[in-house]
Amino acid sequence: MPQNKIMGLKINLAISVLLIATFLLLLYPFLYNFLFQVPQKEVIVVGLDGGDYETVKSLIDQSKVPNLRKIILEGTFALYRSNPDVDSYSAWTSIAACNETSLWETLKEKNASFGTLYWPNVADAGLFKVPDKFEYKKEMPEDIYDSKALLIFKNGVTEFFRKAYWVIKIMFPQNKNEKDLVYEFYSLDRSAREFFYLREKFKPEISFLVLSSPFRIEQYFWMYSHPERFNSYVTEKEKERYGKMIDNYYIELDDFLGKLDKSNKTVIIISNRGVKDNYPPKIVDKINVNKILKGMGLLEFDYKDDIDFSKTKTYTLDEGLDQNLKIFITGENSDEIKKELKSAFDDSKSIPSNQKIFTVEDFDNGIILKRNISLIIEDERFSISNKTYDFKDLILRRTISAIPEENGFLAINKKVKLPDGMASEDFCKVLLNLIS
Numbered sequence: 001m002p003q004n005k006i007m008g009l010k011i012n013l014a015i016s017v018l019l020i021a022t023f024l025l026l027l028y029p030f031l032y033n034f035l036f037q038v039p040q041k042e043v044i045v046v047g048l049d050g051g052d053y054e055t056v057k058s059l060i061d062q063s064k065v066p067n068l069r070k071i072i073l074e075g076t077f078a079l080y081r082s083n084p085d086v087d088s089y090s091a092w093t094s095i096a097a098c099n100e101t102s103l104w105e106t107l108k109e110k111n112a113s114f115g116t117l118y119w120p121n122v123a124d125a126g127l128f129k130v131p132d133k134f135e136y137k138k139e140m141p142e143d144i145y146d147s148k149a150l151l152i153f154k155n156g157v158t159e160f161f162r163k164a165y166w167v168i169k170i171m172f173p174q175n176k177n178e179k180d181l182v183y184e185f186y187s188l189d190r191s192a193r194e195f196f197y198l199r200e201k202f203k204p205e206i207s208f209l210v211l212s213s214p215f216r217i218e219q220y221f222w223m224y225s226h227p228e229r230f231n232s233y234v235t236e237k238e239k240e241r242y243g244k245m246i247d248n249y250y251i252e253l254d255d256f257l258g259k260l261d262k263s264n265k266t267v268i269i270i271s272n273r274g275v276k277d278n279y280p281p282k283i284v285d286k287i288n289v290n291k292i293l294k295g296m297g298l299l300e301f302d303y304k305d306d307i308d309f310s311k312t313k314t315y316t317l318d319e320g321l322d323q324n325l326k327i328f329i330t331g332e333n334s335d336e337i338k339k340e341l342k343s344a345f346d347d348s349k350s351i352p353s354n355q356k357i358f359t360v361e362d363f364d365n366g367i368i369l370k371r372n373i374s375l376i377i378e379d380e381r382f383s384i385s386n387k388t389y390d391f392k393d394l395i396l397r398r399t400i401s402a403i404p405e406e407n408g409f410l411a412i413n414k415k416v417k418l419p420d421g422m423a424s425e426d427f428c429k430v431l432l433n434l435i436s
Contacts, residue, residue: 042199043206043266043435046257047095047119049088050215050402051271052246053079053409055225059250067258068250068411071267075413080422082273084404089120089132091272091404091424092210096122098428106428107206112435114206117195127202130194132212184213185252192256206435213249215404218275221245223401229277230401266434267413270427274407281401285377286320288394289327289369296344296385298337313337314366320396324370326363341367348384350377350391357382 059065060072082091096103096119104125107114115128122129188211195209223230224242261267290307293299293314300311307315309330314337318325329337345358350373361368377391408424416434419426 041264042204043268043431044260045206045208045268045270045431046260047092047208047210048214048253048269048271049092049210049212050218050273050275050404051269051409052214052218052275052402053271053407054274055218055246055250056409059247059254064247064251065254067254067261068269071257071261071269071413072411075411076416076418077409077411078418078422079407079409080424080426082404082406082408082424084273084406088212088215088272091408092120095270095272095424095427097425098432103428103431106432110432110435112206113202113204114208115198115202115204116208117198118191118210118212119208120210127204128198130198132210184217184249187213188249188252188256192259196259206431211253214253214271215275215402217246217249218402219400220398221401222275222277223281223399226277230279230281233281233399233401261413265413268431268434269409269411271408271410272424273404274409275402276405278401278403281399282375284322284375284398284400285391286322286396286398287371287377288320288396289316289318289325291394292384292389293327295387295389298341314341316369321369321371322375324368326368327366329366338362338367344385345369348382350379351381351383351388353379355379357384 056065056068056072060069063069083094086094098106102123104114104116104123108125114126116122116126117128117130118132120132122131191209191211195207199207221242223234224238225244225246227234227239227243257267257269290299293316294301298312298314300308302308309315313331314327314329316325316327327341329341342360342362345367346360348357349355350357356372359370359372361370377395379391381388381390383389410418410422410427410430412430412434414434416430418430
């Protein structure tokens with residue numbers, strides 16, 4: 001065969017592969033209904049950690065979130081009192097309180113089948129239980145993902161296309177600097193697909209999902225969305241770059257809610273608390289501990305920049321060290337590795353002040369690393385395990401401009417009578433009335 005014909009065939013093949021890949025990429029958002037056959041009748045509870053009604057109301061007024069608008073205006077809506085002084089886990093625990101017992105125990109007593117995805121502090125109960133990743137617990141039950149899940153969720157090819165989809169969707173049609181939000185959108189997408197899959201596999205009467213991204217995004221980008229309240233802190237360039245970050249997440253969330261809000265389903269959206277301005281904003285320097293562990297030769301990342309557990313001896317699941325975090329030790333020689341870690345972190349010093357950086361405590365599966373220096377790091381370098389690092393290479397700097405307030409909100413896509421002066425502890429009563 002002539003060389004030019006061979007070259008032509010190769011070019012045509014490459015074009016065909018590119019066209020097919022592009023078609024699959026464009027088709028990806030519409031595949032939920034074909035991939036998943038979820039229960040016909042069910043109650044769906046979507047929790048928004050720190051979901052802020054001020055933002056939601058603004059987007060409703062601008063007609064940017066049609067599905068949320070429909071649920072709130074045609075169904076039932078209420079602001080309610082929460083406790084802003086507790087952490088997220090405790091706030092979700094108070095929502096799941098039923099008088100002297102928990103919502104989960106009450107549902108078991110009523111023989112109501114349910115499953116939870118990322119709802120913090122859930123007892124080992126229900127058809128499926130996937131804990132919040134920061135609880136450091138295994139998924140329950142052990143076989144929660146079967147071969148279909150491996151194909152949908154773990155396959156390297158589909159993961160590549162998913163990441164490519166979000167990079168293209170967020171970076172190119174909109175402000176390119178919104179790449180900072182790729183992870184949060186990617187997390188929402190993954191949680192949504194897991195939620196559809198688990199409901200199809202186990203077919204519970206009630207499914208619970210908590211999304212932790214809203215509060216994180218609001219903490220970091222609140223002042224850019226409300227620059228008039230932070231005049232001395234926000235430049236015009238930052239306003240342009242980050243001003244729509246929070247709105248864009250809620251718009252994407254609205255698309256997910258539209259896939260859930262069907263006539264035969266009861267959809268409940270609940271925020272565990274609202275947010276308010278934190279003025280002046282708090283600057284937090286988080287230390288990237290996993291990068292230190294990699295430098296010590298105890299942790300490896302794969303081609304997707306995820307932890308490669310087959311080659312890793314120690315790791316943390318936290319973004320970085322703020323106040324404290326847990327370092328987990330896996331595999332053989334755990335006692336020797338724990339001794340090495342404790343010695344290395346306990347002896348580390350900042351330079352030039354020679355200040356002790358960490359304090360270390362034991363726990364069963366590793367060590368708890370606590371911060372001994374201020375939240376704003378002033379020194380330039382530090383030494384650990386006979387190596388010297390620049391802090392600038394390890395710091396994840398965050399500007400926190402929003403903090404919790406007491407007003408959470410509840411929205412239901414049906415007309416429901418709610419208790420007067422509703423508080424977070426009344427959620428159990430509302431839910432039980434809906435399923436009775």
